[in-house]
Amino acid sequence: MGMTMTQKILASHAGKDKVVVGELIMANLDLVLGNDVTSPVAIKEFEKAGCKGVFDCEKIALVMDHFTPNKDIKAAEQTKLVREFAGKRNIKHYYDVGEMGVEHALLPEKGLVVSGDLVIGADSHTCTYGALGAFSTGVGSTDMAAGMSYGKAWFKVPSAIRFNLTGKLSKWVSGKDVILHIIGMIGVDGALYKSMEFSGEGVSSLSIDDRFTICNMAIEAGAKNGIFPVDKVTLEYIKNHSKRAPVIFNADDDAEYEKTIDIDLSKVESTIAFPHLPSNTKTFSEFSEIKIDQVVIGSCTNGRYSDFEKAAKIIKGKKVAKGIRVLIIPATQKIFLQMAEKGLTKIFVDAGCAVSTPTCGPCLGGHMGILAKGERSLATTNRNFVGRMGHPESEVYLCSPEVAAASALTGYITHPSKI
DSSP, rough: OOOOHHHHHHHHHHSOOOOOOOOOOEOOOOOEETTTTTHHHHHHHHHHTTTOSSSTTTTTTEEOOOTTOOSHHHHHHHHHHHHHHHHTTTEEEEOOTTTOOHHHHHHHHHTTTOOOOOEEEEGGGGGGGGGTTTTEEEEHHHHHHHHHSSEEEEHHHOOOEEEEESSOOOOOOOOOHHHHHHHHHOOOTTTTTTEEESGGGGGGSSSSHHHHHHHHHHGTTOOOOEEEEOOOOHHHHHHHSSOOOOOOOOOOBBBBOOOEEEEEEGGGGOOOEEETTOEEEEEGGOOOOBSOOOOOOOEOOOOOOOHHHHHHHHHHHOOTTTEEEEEESSHHHHHHHHHTTTTHHHHHHHOOOEEEEOOOOOTTSSSSSOTTTOEEEEEESSSOOOTTTTTOEEEEOOOOOHHHHHHHSSSSOOOOGOO
16 A cells, blocks of 8 residues: 555655554654744753753744734743743744744745655644645644754654545635635544645645645644645745755555545635634525624735735725724735735725734734624634634634625625625
């Protein structure tokens, strides 16, 4: 029996010719990631264990993005601890205010991840980099500490579900709708500790940003990782962002999958995840008007330039609905600048939106968009659990940038075709 993409990457990094589902392996790491919430815990464990140094100062990335610019004294102290550690250990990829971005948009943009890499990060959405044909997964802060010191980590080889994609997306539909559609279909534990491997002729029609979004939310189905095959779209992105050469692994024709799920992209509709689970999905034919108080366009899921470009086309020349707070949060400084240079920032500000410096901010109820009791937010983020953006009696609805933009103009969850 052959191997899947994920199995081949794990085998390669473990120095083995073959791995099988359920096998425990020790594998070499290409990158270890932490942020301002998880790195302090890892650093304390690193020091408590008496670790002498880091395995490679160029293969560790510390990104201050969750509560930065620092929202309070505790956030400032956490960032200070990480900043001092990075200086002491000569960490090359330390990103703070003015340089940082939302980590899972920043690392690919900086060229720190390429096809064939094995990446761990002390953040659950580290699975984003599967869009580039890498194996990437979230870990706890203790595993991050060990990874920083030894450059290795233990893995249990996951089984895999193959998603066979056909067709092309319709107008107003994007990668966010695809992953919400899938999570609604299989549930939040439908791929528990499994690899979600995407294949089929439909892959070529998806942009790299669609793929980032889809892999980003693999964890919302419980997956260990999500991964796309490497094609010309992938290679073009890597060529434009990294000096490193990609390593390409392809699944064997006789690779073993638990099951194959067929997805016709042309039949995927604009999809909304209702409170309080990403799997509680509905299409527009399944609900009537829902009034909202806040709209957030940003995050590691949908904070890339193409997301804002789609939103700006809908919002241009119009005003957001009276009483609606609309937050525009570009995921990196480069995207922030590109928006300004291309006139998107002016479109949003003229419409009555607030444009922010890069930050995770409201996505995790951190700052810059906290909800009061009874308020509803429509967001392009990835989670809508109870109290995710603030008060436990507030509500979060997940959607695409297109739906978020249209809804900002009406004050209700609205399909873009209605604008």
